[in-house]
Amino acid sequence: xxxxxxxxxxxxxxxxxxxxxxxxxxxxxxxxxxxxxxxxxxxxxxxxxxxxxxxxxxxxxxxxxxxxxxxxxxxxxxxxxxxxxxxxxxxxxxxxxxxxxxxxxxxxxxxxxxxxxxxxxxxxxxxxxxxxxxxxxxxxxxxxxxxxxxxxxxxxxxxxxxxxxxxxxxxxxxxxxxxxxxxxxxxxxxxxxxxxxxxxxxxxxxxxxxxxxxxxxxxxxxxxxxxxxxxxxxxxxxxxxxxxxxxxxxxxxxxxxxxxxxxxxxxxxxxxxxxxxxxxxxxxxxxxxxxxxxxxxxxxxxxxxxxxxxx
Numbered sequence: 001x002x003x004x005x006x007x008x009x010x011x012x013x014x015x016x017x018x019x020x021x022x023x024x025x026x027x028x029x030x031x032x033x034x035x036x037x038x039x040x041x042x043x044x045x046x047x048x049x050x051x052x053x054x055x056x057x058x059x060x061x062x063x064x065x066x067x068x069x070x071x072x073x074x075x076x077x078x079x080x081x082x083x084x085x086x087x088x089x090x091x092x093x094x095x096x097x098x099x100x101x102x103x104x105x106x107x108x109x110x111x112x113x114x115x116x117x118x119x120x121x122x123x124x125x126x127x128x129x130x131x132x133x134x135x136x137x138x139x140x141x142x143x144x145x146x147x148x149x150x151x152x153x154x155x156x157x158x159x160x161x162x163x164x165x166x167x168x169x170x171x172x173x174x175x176x177x178x179x180x181x182x183x184x185x186x187x188x189x190x191x192x193x194x195x196x197x198x199x200x201x202x203x204x205x206x207x208x209x210x211x212x213x214x215x216x217x218x219x220x221x222x223x224x225x226x227x228x229x230x231x232x233x234x235x236x237x238x239x240x241x242x243x244x245x246x247x248x249x250x251x252x253x254x255x256x257x258x259x260x261x262x263x264x265x266x267x268x269x270x271x272x273x274x275x276x277x278x279x280x281x282x283x284x285x286x287x288x289x290x291x292x293x294x295x296x297x298x299x300x301x302x303x304x305x306x307x308x309x310x311x
Contacts, residue, residue, distance in 0.1 A: 027040045027041070027282070028040055028241045028242065028243040028244075028282055029208065029241060030208065031162055031208065031209070031210075031211055031243050032160060032162060032206065032208045032209045033119050033139045033140050033161065033162030033209070034119065034120075034137075034138065034139025034140065034159075034160060034161045034162065035119070035139055036119045036139055038081075038082075038119065038162075038243075038283075040243065040282040042296070042300055043277045043281065043282050043283065043284055043296055044081040044082060044282065044283045044284070045079060045080050045081050045082070045283075045284055045286060045289055045292060045293055045296070046080065046081065046082040046083070046084050046121065046245070046283055046284065046285040046286070047072070047075035047076075047078075047080035047082070047083050047084065047286065047287075047289045048084055048086070048247075048249065048285060048286065048287050049068055049071055049072055049075070049083050049084060049085045049086070049109070050086050050089070051068050051085060051086065051087050051105045051106060051109055052086060052087060052088060052089045052097075052105065065108045065109055065112060068085075068109045068112075069109070069112050069113065072109075072113050072116070073116075075289045076116065076118060078289040078290035078293065079289055079290060079293045080118075080289045081118070081119070082118065082119040082120070082121060082140075082283070083113060083118060083119070083120055083121065084121040084122075084123055084140075084142055084285060085106055085109050085110060085113075085120065085121065085122050085123065085138075086106075086122075086123035086124070087101075087102040087103075087105035087106035087123075087124065087129070088102050088123075088124065089172075090123075090144050090172040090218075091172065092172065092217070093172070093173060094172045094173065095173060096173075099126060099128055099129070102124065102126065102129050103128070103129060103132055106122060106124070106129060106132075106133060107132050107133065107136050110122060110133055110136040110137055110138050111136045111137065114136070114137035119139045119140060119162075120137065120138050120139050120140070121138065121139065121140035121141070121142045121162070121164070122138045122140070122141055122142065123142045123143075123144070124141065124142075124143065125143050125144055125145040125149050125152065126149070127149060127150070127151035127152050127154065127155035128155075130143075130152065130155040130156055131155045134155075134156070134159050134161055138161065139161055139162060140161055140162035140163070140164060141155075141156055141161055141162070141163055141164070142164040142166070142213075142245075143163070143164065143165065143166060144166045144168050144172070144215070144218060145166075145168060146165045146166055146167060146168070146192070146196045147163065147165060147196065147199070147200065148196075153199065153200065153203045153205070154203075156205070157203045157204055157205050160209070161209065162209050162210075162211065163200065163205065163209055163210050163211070164211050164212075164213055164245055165193065165196045165197070165200070165210060165211070165212050165213065166212075166213040166214075166215045166218065167189045167192050167193065167213070167214055167215040167218065168215050168218035168219050169182075169218065169219025169220065170219040172218075179221065180219045180220050180221060180224060182224065185220065185224040185227050185228060186227060186228060186231045186234050186235055189214050189215075189228060189235045190234065190235050190236070190237055190238075193212050193235065193236065193237050193242075194237040194238075197210060197237060197240070197242070207240075207242070210242055211242060211243040211244065211245050211283065212235070212236065212242050212243070212244055212245065213244070213245045213246065213247065213285075214228045214232065214235050214244075214246070216228065216229070216246065216247060216248045216251055216253060217248075217251045217252060217253060222252070222253050222256040222257075225248075225251075225253040226253065226257075229246075229248070229272065229275055229276060229279070230279070231279075232244060232246070232276060232279040232280055232281060233279050233280040236280075243282045243283060244276075244280055244281045244282060244283070245281065245282075245283040245284075245285060246273075246276040246281045246283070246284055246285065247284075247285035247286075248269065248272040248273070248276070249269050249285065249286040249287045249288065249292075250262055250263075250265050250269060250287055251265075253272075254268035254269060254272060255268075266288055266291055269286065269287075269288060269291075269292065270291055270292055270294075270295035271295075273286065273292050273295055273296060274295050274296065274298075274299045277296060277299060278299065284296070
């Protein structure tokens with residue numbers, strides 16, 4: 001088992017030496033994730049690697065295996081702590097990809113990146129892809145359906161992979177067509193997480209393998225998205241400390257707040273990442289690794305300076 005701690009990472013700047021102490025008032029315990037145990041002395045950055053022709057942001061750019069490997073190497077050089085590989089777009093309005101096509105896109109990339117000694121996540125909801133990805137060496141399964149599809153829990157329960165349970169109202173094809181309705185979006189997402197955690201643990205899955213993602217943009221209005229960001233810490237089931245993962249990079253909620261088009265949302269993405277870690281997120285899933293990391297380092301340095309005055 002490899003332990004992922006801050007000291008294991010290359011030092012990106014002098015700020016790193018300020019940030020080796022616990023910078024959040026309440027840091028979740030470690031996350032067991034395949035070959036790795038992730039710890040959260042600082043927020044971790046998960047780089048997005050879409051091997052799809054139709055993802056909303058970078059579809060088609062990294063479709064070939066060699067291009068995908070180069071992109072992963074660049075994200076790691078920029079400071080990514082993890083890589084999330086996706087072979088089916090789940091953007092609003094997207095259609096499912098045939099199983100054999102998703103396997104063809106994803107598995108060779110997992111096999112190629114396995115030797116990089118970095119946690120590899122695979123973004124899929126299909127049990128067959130989960131099994132194949134784990135066999136190929138994936139360390140985490142990131143499921144937009146929250147392991148609700150038939151066979152999903154069985155596909156992962158006997159492995160030691162990490163599980164990212166995401167909330168989605170509806171399904172990708174239709175989730176933003178009709179106005180999403182919640183009784184109370186924060187409470188509803190929290191109730192969903194509690195139900196999914198119960199289903200997973202009943203199947204014998206250790207709690208230490210589970211992290212949670214509120215699913216920004218998945219069956220939510222912009223008002224819902226920002227309520228979930230403002231109250232992120234309250235979406236975690238009561239009396240639990242599951243690690244929270246967030247993904248807002250380039251999404252329409254940032255466009256709604258700024259009026260910026262998809263390719264112009266980097267500054268908004270940095271602000272969103274800082275807002276999220278301030279509210280308890282410990283993994284930030286992003287396209288633009290280096291600038292987001294810079295924003296988080298400023299947050300870390302500020303937090304460290306604030307804590308040092310109390311000692």
